[in-house]
Amino acid sequence: MVPMKRLNDTLFLEALKSRVAGARLGYKAFYSSFLGGVTTEPHHMVVPIDDHMVHRGDAVFEAVKFQDGFVYALDRHLERLEVSAANICLLLPEDRIARVKMILETIRVSGLGSGIVRLFLARGPGSFTTNPFESIGTQTYCAITVGSSPSAEVYARGVRVGLSKISVKEGFFARTKTCNYLPNVLMKKEALDRGLDYVISLDESGFLAEGSTENFALLDKNETLVLPKFDRILRGVTAVRAMELASSIGLKAENRSITTEDVRSAKAAMMMGTTIDILPIASFEDSNSTNVNFKLRLESIDRLMKAFQLDLETGPLRTKI
Numbered sequence: 328m329v330p331m332k333r334l335n336d337t338l339f340l341e342a343l344k345s346r347v348a349g350a351r352l353g354y355k356a357f358y359s360s361f362l363g364g365v366t367t368e369p370h371h372m373v374v375p376i377d378d379h380m381v382h383r384g385d386a387v388f389e390a391v392k393f394q395d396g397f398v399y400a401l402d403r404h405l406e407r408l409e410v411s412a413a414n415i416c417l418l419l420p421e422d423r424i425a426r427v428k429m430i431l432e433t434i435r436v437s438g439l440g441s442g443i444v445r446l447f448l449a450r451g452p453g454s455f456t457t458n459p460f461e462s463i464g465t466q467t468y469c470a471i472t473v474g475s476s477p478s479a480e481v482y483a484r485g486v487r488v489g490l491s492k493i494s495v496k497e498g499f500f501a502r503t504k505t506c507n508y509l510p511n512v513l514m515k516k517e518a519l520d521r522g523l524d525y526v527i528s529l530d531e532s533g534f535l536a537e538g539s540t541e542n543f544a545l546l547d548k549n550e551t552l553v554l555p556k557f558d559r560i561l562r563g564v565t566a567v568r569a570m571e572l573a574s575s576i577g578l579k580a581e582n583r584s585i586t587t588e589d590v591r592s593a594k595a596a597m598m599m600g601t602t603i604d605i606l607p608i609a610s611f612e613d614s615n616s617t618n619v620n621f622k623l624r625l626e627s628i629d630r631l632m633k634a635f636q637l638d639l640e641t642g643p644l645r646t647k648i
Contacts (some may be wrong), residue, residue, distance in 0.1 A: 338435045342371040356437035358429060358598055359419060360467040361452065372470060379462055380449035380589035384507030387411035387448050392474065392603050393434060394441035397645035399428065401542070402427050403564045404446075407504065412448055414503040419448070420465045427646070430469060434648050437471035437549040443602065444471040447506070450588025464526075485623045486598065488543075490515055490587070491526035495536045501559050505532060514539035516624050523612070525598055530559050534586040541600040542566035543585075545593040553589070565599045565635075589612045594623045604639070607633050 334342060336409035358365040360579045361375060370429060380386035389404040405423055412419055421429070430444055441481045446469050453462035477486075495501065510528075518539070527543050528536040535555055537543055542563040543553045552573040554566055570580035596608040607628060610618040638644065 328388065332555065333366045334472050340370070343373070346370075353475075353580075354470060355439055355442070355473065356433050356471040358401060358433045358467070358469040358573055364449075365433055367436060372599040374449070374468060375452040378449050378452040378466065380447065380466075380506050380645075383450075383457060384393060384505060385415070385450040385459065387417060387504055388506055389444075389446045389504065390603050391430075391444040392442075392639075393439075393444060393448065393648060394474075394625070394639065396440055398430070398434070398444065398648060399639055399642045400564050400568065401430070401646045403567075403644065407562065407564065408446065411504045414499070415505060416459070417448055417450065418465050420467055426454055426467070429467070431646070431648055433469050439473065442474045443472050445472060449506075451496060457471070465607065469559060474602065476604070478645065479608060483623075485607040485621070486524035487522070487610050488525045488527060488596070488598070488608050489518070489523045489612035490535075490614050491523060491528045493517060493526075493528060495528040495559055498559050500546075501536070501561060502557070504561060511539040532584070533586060534547075534559075535587070535590070536560050538600075541598045541603060541606075542624075544569070544589060544597050544599055545585065546595040547589065547593050547626060548599075548626065549579075550594065551581060553585060554582050555585050556582045560633055565597060565601055566606065568638065569599055569631065569635060572638060573631055576630050576632065577632050591619050593619075593621070593622075595621050595628050605635050607632075 347370045348379050349608060352374055354369045356365060357372040374381060387406045387408055391401055391404045392399045405426060449465050449466045450459055451462035452465045491514050493510050496510055514526050518524060525538045527538055531535050534589040535543055542554060544552060547553050552570060573580040590611055596611060598606045607623050608621055609623060
């Protein structure tokens, strides 16, 4: 048996560099309160294995878009982050003013004008147990990465969506954005295994819930924008803003329970999220493997997508970097 290699500081850094070479080209900056600073070296972007975020998913997070020198809906994302942290009794390590300053400075260090802020508040390192009091305290991690929005071709042709067989999360965990995302991972795997772009979970009553990281919405036969109630799904920042913008362009918008029959009678359907904005659905596969096909270039959907794009570019929710 070949003796196991013992890593000293030099070999450890060499191993990190070689393992991440080429794999983290889109990782541009990383702030760690545990390390006490920011780095642009991808091999430095690591988290302690005994941080409860790693081995228990005991952390909350947000992904926030920035483009053309402005962060979009930052305050709304941070408000949701703070609610999630309070839900799991996670003490905030700094106030919002300091958190915004850290985020903007990390973006500036990254050198990117457009990309994604990936922000985590973690229970912190200290033990491998489930005891939250054994950590050294809440840690903040912030990674700035290149964005990965769908191509123009995807928006033009729409996406394929189906119903998921993965159980929906219980309401508290659906409404709290923690790093315990195993059901979400399995939903994404299910979609790819079935040759779909996304799948939507169902609750115990058979009502549609959400995708793995996206909200689902439809335009019903009366041209009302309808999203599921926010009791079993995450209150999506993009989804809420889309409802506000719908009202501003003359469309009604509401939250109500959605059945598969509602989908079959709808004029259009779409996915919504931070990295995809508003993405039209071309086809929807129900539990009987029956496809519902939607008209993609519906005038109402075009107006909503344009209104959202204008809001991204010139709207009031932007924070200058």
